[in-house]
Amino acid sequence: MIPTVPQSNALKWSYRAYVTLFFVYLALPLSVVCAFAFNDSVFPSLPWEGFTMDWFFGTEAPYIGVFHERSILRSIGTSAFVAIWVAGMAVTVGTCNAFLFVRYDFRGKGVLYILMLLPLIIPGVILGISILVFSSSVANTLEDATGLWFDGLRPGLILVILGQFSFITTFATLVISARLQKFDLSLEEAALNLGATKWGAVRQVTLPFLLPAIIGAGVVSILMSFENFNTTLMLVGSDSPLTIAMFDKLKHGSTPVLNAVSLLLIIGSAALGLMSLLFQKRRE
Amino acid sequence: MRSKVSKMISDKSKLGFYLLLAPLVLWLVVLIILPHIGLFFVSISEKVGVRQYETGLGNYAVFFNEPLYWRTFARTAIMSISTTVLTLILGFPIAYYIAKMTRGRTKTTLFLMCLIPFWVSELVRTFGWMILLRETGIVSNALQYIGLTAGPVEFLYNDAAIMVGLVYTSILFMIVPLVTTLDSLDDSMIEAGYDLGGNGVSILREIIIPHAMPGIVSGCIVVFMLSLGNYLTPILLGGKDSLWFTGLIYTQFITRFNWELGSAFGFLLLALSSGIVFVGLKLSRQTLTETMGR
Numbered sequence: 001m002i003p004t005v006p007q008s009n010a011l012k013w014s015y016r017a018y019v020t021l022f023f024v025y026l027a028l029p030l031s032v033v034c035a036f037a038f039n040d041s042v043f044p045s046l047p048w049e050g051f052t053m054d055w056f057f058g059t060e061a062p063y064i065g066v067f068h069e070r071s072i073l074r075s076i077g078t079s080a081f082v083a084i085w086v087a088g089m090a091v092t093v094g095t096c097n098a099f100l101f102v103r104y105d106f107r108g109k110g111v112l113y114i115l116m117l118l119p120l121i122i123p124g125v126i127l128g129i130s131i132l133v134f135s136s137s138v139a140n141t142l143e144d145a146t147g148l149w150f151d152g153l154r155p156g157l158i159l160v161i162l163g164q165f166s167f168i169t170t171f172a173t174l175v176i177s178a179r180l181q182k183f184d185l186s187l188e189e190a191a192l193n194l195g196a197t198k199w200g201a202v203r204q205v206t207l208p209f210l211l212p213a214i215i216g217a218g219v220v221s222i223l224m225s226f227e228n229f230n231t232t233l234m235l236v237g238s239d240s241p242l243t244i245a246m247f248d249k250l251k252h253g254s255t256p257v258l259n260a261v262s263l264l265l266i267i268g269s270a271a272l273g274l275m276s277l278l279f280q281k282r283r284e
Numbered sequence: 285m286r287s288k289v290s291k292m293i294s295d296k297s298k299l300g301f302y303l304l305l306a307p308l309v310l311w312l313v314v315l316i317i318l319p320h321i322g323l324f325f326v327s328i329s330e331k332v333g334v335r336q337y338e339t340g341l342g343n344y345a346v347f348f349n350e351p352l353y354w355r356t357f358a359r360t361a362i363m364s365i366s367t368t369v370l371t372l373i374l375g376f377p378i379a380y381y382i383a384k385m386t387r388g389r390t391k392t393t394l395f396l397m398c399l400i401p402f403w404v405s406e407l408v409r410t411f412g413w414m415i416l417l418r419e420t421g422i423v424s425n426a427l428q429y430i431g432l433t434a435g436p437v438e439f440l441y442n443d444a445a446i447m448v449g450l451v452y453t454s455i456l457f458m459i460v461p462l463v464t465t466l467d468s469l470d471d472s473m474i475e476a477g478y479d480l481g482g483n484g485v486s487i488l489r490e491i492i493i494p495h496a497m498p499g500i501v502s503g504c505i506v507v508f509m510l511s512l513g514n515y516l517t518p519i520l521l522g523g524k525d526s527l528w529f530t531g532l533i534y535t536q537f538i539t540r541f542n543w544e545l546g547s548a549f550g551f552l553l554l555a556l557s558s559g560i561v562f563v564g565l566k567l568s569r570q571t572l573t574e575t576m577g578r
Contacts, residue, residue, distance in 0.1 A: 019381050022374070023394075026401050029412025029452065032422055036415060093307045100304040110573075115312050117572055121505075121561050122316075123513025125530045126550045129537055130319035133326050133547060166315035198300075227405035230515050230530070234537065243407050250411060250520065262408040273403040274396075 030266060037259035069257055075245035079226050082157060082241055086164045087221035091214055093165075094172030098210075101173075102180045119167035128234025131163050156237030163231040168224050172217040179213035180206075212279060219276040223269055320554075327547035343548035353532065353549075360529040361556060363443065364511035367450040371458045371507050372500065374451065379462030379499075380492070384471070395463065402456040410520050413449050414440060417521070441523030449517040454510045458503035465499030466492070501568040505561050512557050529553055 040052040067073070101113060119127065132155065139153035152158045183206060191201035207214075229243045236244050242261075249258055330342040347353045382394050401409065416422045417439035427433045439445060469492065477487040493500070518528035533553065536546030565572060 015377070015381065015385075018377060022378050023397060025452070026398065029409055029416060030401055030404065031412075032415045033408055033412045093311055096304045096307050100301075100308060104301055104304070106301070112308065112312075114572055115316070116308065118316060121509060121557065121572075123509060123530070123553060123557055125513055125515060125533055126323075126554050127319075129533065129546060129550050130323040131315060132537070133543060134319035134322040137322060137326075162315060166311070169311060198297075223403055227407070229406060230513060233515065233534070243405055246407050246411075247516070250407070250414075258411065262404075262411060265408055266404050269403040269405070270400050273399065277396075 033259050033262045034266065036256050037263045039256055039259075041256070071245060072242070072257070072261055075240050075242045078157070078239050079241040079243070082161055082164065083222045083225040085161045086168055086225040087218045089161075089165050090169045090172040090221045091176075091218045093169050094176050094217055095210070095214060097169075097173040098176040098180045102177055116170060116173060119170045122167070124167070124228070124230030125234060127167060128163055128231040131159060131166065132234050135159055135162075154237065155235055157239055159235040159237075160232050160241065163235045164225050164228050167231070168221045171224065172221055175217040175220065176210060176213045179210055183209055215279060216276045219272055223272060226265075226269070323547050323550060326544055327551045329544055331544060337544075343545045344552075346545060347548060347552065352527075356527045356532055357529050357552065357556075359527070360512060363446065363450075364508050367447060367454065367511045368504050368508045370447065371451050371455050372504060375455050375458040375503070376462060376496075376500075379459045380466055382459070383463045383466035384469075384474075398456055398459055406453055406516055409453060410449055410517055413445070413452065413521060417445055417448075440521060441526070443522070443526055445521040446518050446526055446528075449521045450511045450514060453514070453517055454507040457506040457510060461499040461503045461506075462496060463499075465496045469495045497568060498570060501564055501570060505564050508560055508564075509557050512553065512560075 038051050097116065101109070101116075135153040139150045142148070142150050142153075187205050187209075188201045191205045192198065196204065226241075227243060229247070232241055232244060233247075240248070242265075246258060246261065327343055328339055328341060329337040330340050332338050347357075378398075382391060382398070386394060414421075418424070419436045419438040419440070421439070423439055424433075424437045427437060428435070473491055473495075474487060477491050482490065513530060515528070515530040515534065518526060519531055522528065529549065530553070533546050533549045536542045536549060540546075561572075
């Protein structure tokens with residue numbers, strides 16, 4: 001079925017109806033989450049009690065808005081802290097990996113490449129528990145040997161950062177490699193001919209060319225880190241990132257303040273995602 | 285003199301090579317390889333006393349002897365496979381519509397509309413389904429309003445709710461690879477099929493599906509893995525009896541503090557998911573590098 005080949009009207013319209021229905025299905029859960037952020041009731045469900053902004057700005061219990069709910073604000077801060085570290089590390093290592101895989105030929109390259117892809121097919125929960133088990137056994141050994149405490153190797157933010165970094169790096173590597181492959185090597189050679197050092201040429205010619213991919217990979221890393229749940233769940237200590245804090249609230253039933261956080265999250269991530277797409281498109 | 289200079293340069297580029305290699309090797313060894321070896325060793329150690337362990341397959345024996353464990357394992361696998369099939373059936377027409385029936389701006393817009401929900405946290409999406417499906421939710425109220433049911437209906441906390449949530453969460457990962465492969469199918473091939481007397485069904489079977497096979501395989505692999513490893517959706521949308529294997533792993537690790545059994549569970553889940561990926565790649569004669577390394 002393609003537009004140039006005539007089809008019966010009934011078929012065409014039922015196809016369109018299905019596609020429309022599908023997009024309604026896609027939009028429905030997010031729309032209701034957003035709508036109930038404005039419901040003047042302590043439960044995020046019907047009946048509709050009227051419009052309110054209290055779930056954003058409210059200060060009196062039980063109408064405590066997002067901007068006054070300490071635990072949520074703190075968990076947003078924690079998530080941002082984790083995301084920035086993860087994105088920074090993933091993009092740095094990803095850029096190195098891209099240069100290694102695109103520019104060099106060496107023995108064992110194929111095996112390393114497959115190993116690099118592995119985090120994509122390991123379930124997040126398994127990644128979490130394996131890092132948990134490993135770091136705890138390292139901590140036990142070190143503590144037995146030295147008598148000191150190694151809190152960084154116990155569940156907590158450091159392990160959360162490492163756990164998320166362990167698979168987000170693969171995505172960063174793929175995004176940056178794809179762009180580096182399109183780079184015309186003669187540009188770098190020209191810089192070398194004009195007297196640039198190898199590092200100077202890379203810094204002034206190649207890295208600016210890679211910048212859209214590097215920024216894109218950074219944004220994707222931040223989004224993935226912010227919304228990661230499975231790996232984080234296994235490694236989290238006393239400071240919970242946003243998804244974990246929201247999960248705890250959700251399990252015990254909560255006020256529409258969760259809807260308000262979700263609305264902000266939806267706006268934030270859609271804006272970030274669209275921005276990275278636009279940025280990449282303009283550069284191309 | 286000259287050879288000395290060139291040797292210096294090659295030494296320098298060697299140094300550069302090792303500097304680039306170091307972070308990769310460090311990452312893979314410290315965060316992927318060693319932890320999984322460690323997980324395996326913990327899974328084959330049995331606790332016999334306080335801080336005393338023996339090597340043995342006891343944890344795996346516990347899994348096979350306790351029906352609750354292996355039934356949950358099988359249930360998780362079967363429901364993940366059903367999710368994958370359902371996602372393919374529902375997603376294929378959408379991907380085909382985006383790739384072949386639309387052009388230019390419409391195409392970009394539709395594609396973006398597919399993407400946006402997936403930039404949002406899975407937690408928010410699941411929360412949306414809870415609001416829709418719960419007893420006091422939108423669907424129940426809508427049904428009462430149009431008079432189909434007399435009282436409120438609970439749609440949450442059963443396997444169907446889990447499936448709805450899982451399909452919703454993973455359908456993008458089916459649609460994107462399908463759109464990419466279908467985009468590369470030339471319209472003239474389909475026209476030629478019609479010219480040679482084919483009808484809709486035979487063209488779908490003989491031309492479109494064979495061409496889309498790489499996309500179908502990579503979409504299915506990703507969706508299966510995401511469902512198998514999912515924790516949020518089954519826990520929040522499923523009922524008391526709707527156990528999911530990742531939930532058992534969590535219980536052993538965090539609630540029961542039985543890391544040995546939990547590790548064995550983790551290894552079994554890892555074996556299942558790698559096994560399915562391997563079989564999928566073999567059946568479609570593809571490699572991991574070309575399927576995942578896009």
